[in-house]
Amino acid sequence: xxxxxxxxxxxxxxxxxxxxxxxxxxxxxxxxxxxxxxxxxxxxxxxxxxxxxxxxxxxxxxxxxxxxxxxxxxxxxxxxxxxxxxxxxxxxxxxxxxxxxxxxxxxxxxxxxxxxxxxxxxxxxxxxxxxxxxxxxxxxxxxxxxxxxxxxxxxxxxxxxxxxxxxxxxxxxxxxxxxxxxxxxxxxxxx
Amino acid sequence: xxxxxxxxxxxxxxxxxxxxxxxxxxxxxxxxxxxxxxxxxxxxxxxxxxxxxxxxxxxxxxxxxxxxxxxxxxxxxxxxxxxxxxxxxxxxxx
Ligand SMILES: [Zn+2]
Numbered sequence: 001x002x003x004x005x006x007x008x009x010x011x012x013x014x015x016x017x018x019x020x021x022x023x024x025x026x027x028x029x030x031x032x033x034x035x036x037x038x039x040x041x042x043x044x045x046x047x048x049x050x051x052x053x054x055x056x057x058x059x060x061x062x063x064x065x066x067x068x069x070x071x072x073x074x075x076x077x078x079x080x081x082x083x084x085x086x087x088x089x090x091x092x093x094x095x096x097x098x099x100x101x102x103x104x105x106x107x108x109x110x111x112x113x114x115x116x117x118x119x120x121x122x123x124x125x126x127x128x129x130x131x132x133x134x135x136x137x138x139x140x141x142x143x144x145x146x147x148x149x150x151x152x153x154x155x156x157x158x159x160x161x162x163x164x165x166x167x168x169x170x171x172x173x174x175x176x177x178x179x180x181x182x183x184x185x186x187x188x189x190x191x
Numbered sequence: 192x193x194x195x196x197x198x199x200x201x202x203x204x205x206x207x208x209x210x211x212x213x214x215x216x217x218x219x220x221x222x223x224x225x226x227x228x229x230x231x232x233x234x235x236x237x238x239x240x241x242x243x244x245x246x247x248x249x250x251x252x253x254x255x256x257x258x259x260x261x262x263x264x265x266x267x268x269x270x271x272x273x274x275x276x277x278x279x280x281x282x283x284x285x
Contacts, residue, residue, distance in 0.1 A: 022275035029271050030263055037261070047267045051274055058278040122259035126252075130259070145256035151223070170217045177248050186251065 016064050025054060028070050032077060034147045035157055038139070039081050052080040071156040074149075078159050125185050129176040137172035140165050145173075208235060212242050220249050 016024045025032075032053060036046035056076050057064075064072055133141060143154040144165070151169075155162040180186040212235045218224055219232045236243045 018281075019279055021279035022272065023279075025275050026272060029268055029275070033263065033267060033271065034260075043264075043267070047271070050267075050271055054271065054275055054278065123255055126255040126259055130256075141256065145253055146260050148257070148260075151221075166218070166223075173217060173249060173252055176252055177245075180248075180252070186248075 016061055016066065016069065018058070018061060021058055021061065024069070025057065025073065028073055031070060031147065031149070032073060035074060035143060035149070036077065036081075038142045038147065039077075039157075049077060049081055049084065052084070053077040056080055068152065068156075070149075071153050074153055074157040075159075078157055123185060125180060125183050129179055132179060133172055133175065137168055137175070140169045141172050141176075144169055209239060209242055212236070212239070213245065216242065216246050217249055220246065220253065 029050070032050045033046060036049040036053075037043065040046040040049055053073060053076050056079070057073055060076065130138060130141065139158065140154060143149045143157055144151065149157065151162045151165045154165045154169075158165065212232055215224060215228065215232050216236075219229055219236075224232060236246045
């Protein structure tokens with residue numbers, strides 16, 4: 001227990017060259033799709049957003065400095081997402097939460113039969129606790145604790161400083177813990 | 192120093208440390224502390240029941256959250272991988 005190291009470390013990424021673009025982005029596709037799923041209202045839009053992101057990333061490959069590929073891709077995705085919203089809803093440009101859209105956890109992409117077999121349903125108490133979070137808090141919990149991003153990657157995806165990600169996340173978890181304090185399924189030990 | 196003064200002193204010391212550790216528990220569990228600080232926090236969590244239980248709560252919360260992750264369908268991933276391969280191959284007809 002003494003060694004609780006970072007659990008969401010990035011896979012090693014091959015160098016970013018046009019010819020091996022697919023090898024370079026391949027390891028990040030699941031995360032991109034997952035994050036897109038939390039930014040978009042339906043699975044179709046999420047896939048579209050990742051497509052946009054890939055095309056933009058390919059075009060911008062020369063400008064990539066080689067550090068934190070996942071954060072780089074997530075920044076591109078955020079810009080692509082803002083562009084889509086700008087086209088559709090020009091009035092909502094100043095608030096990141098509105099821009100990113102509502103987090104729609106109730107309508108995740110339809111899983112295949114084998115996916116369903118591989119997962120068990122989340123505990124109802126955690127669903128309740130998530131439903132009570134503000135959209136701002138839900139966003140960071142979704143990106144870091146559910147989608148598995150680091151603080152820096154979540155910061156890139158939301159366009160806010162990593163310190164803000166951390167303080168929002170900590171406050172959100174603190175609230176959830178307080179709220180769950182007397183829930184019999186959450187507390188295994190009496191105090 | 193009388194025994195109850197010592198107990199009082201320890202309690203105050205422990206209290207101050209609990210507040211300090213309390214602020215670091217989440218960063219510790221996220222793996223964001225430097226090794227020296229992490230070792231200090233870890234020692235305190237083992238020695239102090241209150242802080243140890245708080246850490247257990249956050250651990251349980253984090254693992255429950257990780258389990259809510261919706262399953263990924265394979266089809267969209269396959270299409271996206273194919274798009275990336277097309278781009279790499281210089282085939283921009285998308
Ligand atoms: Zn303590």
